[in-house]
Amino acid sequence: MVRVLINVPKTARRGEVIELKVLISHPMETGQRRNDMGQPIPRDIIHSFRCTYNNELVLDADFYPAISANPFLSFTALAEESGQIVMTFTDDHGVEQTESRAITVA
Amino acid sequence: MKGWLALAALILVHAAQAAEPHSGYQDASPATRAMQDNDSENPGFLWVQQGESLWSTAPQPGGQSCADCHGAPATLRGAAARYPAFDAGLKRPVTLEQRVNLCRTEHQHAPKLLQESDALLGLTALIGLQSRGMPVAVQTDGPMQPFRDEGQALFTTRMGQLQLSCSQCHDQLAGQRLGGSLIPQGHPNGYPLYRLEWQSMGSLTRRLRNCLTGVRAEPFAADSPELVAIEIFLAGRARGLVIETPAIRP
Numbered sequence: 001m002v003r004v005l006i007n008v009p010k011t012a013r014r015g016e017v018i019e020l021k022v023l024i025s026h027p028m029e030t031g032q033r034r035n036d037m038g039q040p041i042p043r044d045i046i047h048s049f050r051c052t053y054n055n056e057l058v059l060d061a062d063f064y065p066a067i068s069a070n071p072f073l074s075f076t077a078l079a080e081e082s083g084q085i086v087m088t089f090t091d092d093h094g095v096e097q098t099e100s101r102a103i104t105v106a
Numbered sequence: 107m108k109g110w111l112a113l114a115a116l117i118l119v120h121a122a123q124a125a126e127p128h129s130g131y132q133d134a135s136p137a138t139r140a141m142q143d144n145d146s147e148n149p150g151f152l153w154v155q156q157g158e159s160l161w162s163t164a165p166q167p168g169g170q171s172c173a174d175c176h177g178a179p180a181t182l183r184g185a186a187a188r189y190p191a192f193d194a195g196l197k198r199p200v201t202l203e204q205r206v207n208l209c210r211t212e213h214q215h216a217p218k219l220l221q222e223s224d225a226l227l228g229l230t231a232l233i234g235l236q237s238r239g240m241p242v243a244v245q246t247d248g249p250m251q252p253f254r255d256e257g258q259a260l261f262t263t264r265m266g267q268l269q270l271s272c273s274q275c276h277d278q279l280a281g282q283r284l285g286g287s288l289i290p291q292g293h294p295n296g297y298p299l300y301r302l303e304w305q306s307m308g309s310l311t312r313r314l315r316n317c318l319t320g321v322r323a324e325p326f327a328a329d330s331p332e333l334v335a336i337e338i339f340l341a342g343r344a345r346g347l348v349i350e351t352p353a354i355r356p
Contacts, residue, residue, distance in 0.1 A: 007146035025152040069305035070149045
C-alpha cells in the first residue's frame, strides 16, 4: 500500500474547471543504478496512471524512468455533475492501487 | 568625524544583520516555498501520514500505542520546539528521535526504530508538525549549558581535510554562494524535512553527516553526544525562528 496525498475540491460550481493534485510516495527506481555489490537494482516505477470522473476518462498517463521519486501530478477537469473521482496507478510489482474522492457539484 | 560615525553605523547594521536569524525558507525558490506552504503538495506529509498510522498502532501485539498514553498527537503541541531537552534520569540531553526511541524501549517494550527509517521520520515529523508556527524554545542554560558550549566549540572547530568549521560557512559566508547554491545560515527549524536533493525525508543528523562529509571529515557516529551537542547549539542559535516541520529544502 503506497501513501498518497490527493487534493480534490469537495465542492465545485457546475462548469467550473477544477484542479486535481496528487502526490504519490514511491521510490521510482530507474533500473539503471547498481547496488554496493555491483548488481543492477531492478526497475520499480509506477508505469501507468489513470484518473476517471464518473467513469469518464480524465487522464491516462504512462510514466517512464525519468520521473522523480514521489511524483506529483496536477491536472484539470471540468466539473459537470456530482460524483466520484477515481485514481488508479500500477507499479512494476504489479501492485494496483485505487483511491477515490467524492465531489459535490452545485 | 562624520565619516567615522557613518562607518560605525555601517558596522552596527552589519552586526545586527548577522545576529538576525534567517530561515532557509526565505532563501528557497518561490516554487519550493509554494510546495512547503501547501500541505497537499508537501511530500513531507506522506511521512506525517505514516506517522499518524504508527501513532495509533501498538508496536507489539497487546502492547500500548503512542495514542494510549498521549491521546491525540495535538497534546504534544510545543514539544518538538523544546527538543533536544535535558533528561533528568539520564543526566544528559536527548533529541526528539532519541525520546521517541526511549518511549519505545521503556514504555512500549518494543525495539528501537532505526535512524532515518521511514517510521522514525514519520513519528518525528508528526510530532514536529504539532509545533509548527511556534518559536524554537530549546533550553540552553542551566544543565544544558555545558552541552550547548560543547556544541559551540564543535561548531567553530575546523574539521576534515578541507579544514573548515561550520561557522566559517554558516556565520561568515551565509548568503553567499558555493557553486550554484546559496549558503544558508544553517538553522534546524524545519527538521525532519524533505530535501529535493535527497528525494526523501531526512533528520537533522543526516544533514549534519552530510555537512561533515562535505568538508571531508569523518562524520560523528549516529546517536553520538557530539551530534546532540551541535543540535542544542544550533537550536539556541535559531532562537526567534518558528518551527516549519515538515519543511522543504533544495
